[in-house]
Amino acid sequence: MTRVSMKVNGKDVAGEVEGRTLLVDFLREDLRLTGTHVGCDTSQCGACVVHIDGQPVKACTIFAMEVEGADITTIEGMANEDGTLGVIQQAFQDHHGLQCGFCTPGMVMAGAALLKENPKPTEKEVRQYLEGNICRCTGYHNIVKAIMAASGQQVDPPAMAAE
CATH class of the missing domain: 3.10.20.30 (Beta-grasp domain)
Known part of the structure; x- marks a missing residue:
């Protein structure tokens, strides 16, 4: 030991x-x-x-x-000091960037690293950066939107299911 x-x-x-x-x-x-x-x-x-x-x-x-x-x-460690969700975590919630949630911690951490390197990435850059992270549930579209929203860029609101 x-x-x-x-x-x-x-x-x-x-x-x-x-x-x-x-x-x-x-x-x-x-x-x-x-x-x-x-x-x-x-x-x-x-x-x-x-x-x-x-x-x-x-x-x-x-x-x-x-x-x-x-x-x-x-x-x-990504949460705010008061325990509320950090910016990127909140963006994942707001833009439905998760389903089962299993990949979410890794996606959030990868997204945060990308935004540190490139504060305003394009959609293509986000998708390329996430190549080492697998999500079996979401299809990545809302994960990408969440990371772009966390960068302060305007993204379309999440699609809502037809009522």
């Missing part, structure tokens, strides 16, 4: 891990931050995206020991 310490969502944390402990497992099991999802165990789906020192990383691809001293942000 090895002791690791890092900052997660602005708080100093530490724990004992085996060398093979993945960051996603440390976050979920040791820190009980279960918003970071494990969807595929092969780094294909993107449900486990977190930010490590400001960069998006699939938490299933890195060992907890490798992030010693790093600054980690998970989906739980």
Whole structure:
């Protein structure tokens, strides 16, 4: 066992891990931050995206020991300080950018990273950036709209079901 310490969502944390402990497992099991999802165990789906020192990383691809001293942000850290939804989270809600919600944490984290790099992306740029994130429910259209809305761009309101 090895002791690791890092900052997660602005708080100093530490724990004992085996060398093979993945960051996603440390976050979920040791820190009980279960918003970071494990969807595929092969780094294909993107449900486990977190930010490590400001960069998006699939938490299933890195060992907890490798992030010693790093600054980690998970989906739980995306909320406002008062606990209300952050801008991108609210945009996902407002624009129906989720259905089952399983991929949503990774999509939000990827979208936030994109907006940090490119504050006003085009629809094509959003779609290209999300290529490493899989959603089996939505068809991506409203996810893209949500990210564009979070950037402050005008998007069409979500389509409502016929009554």
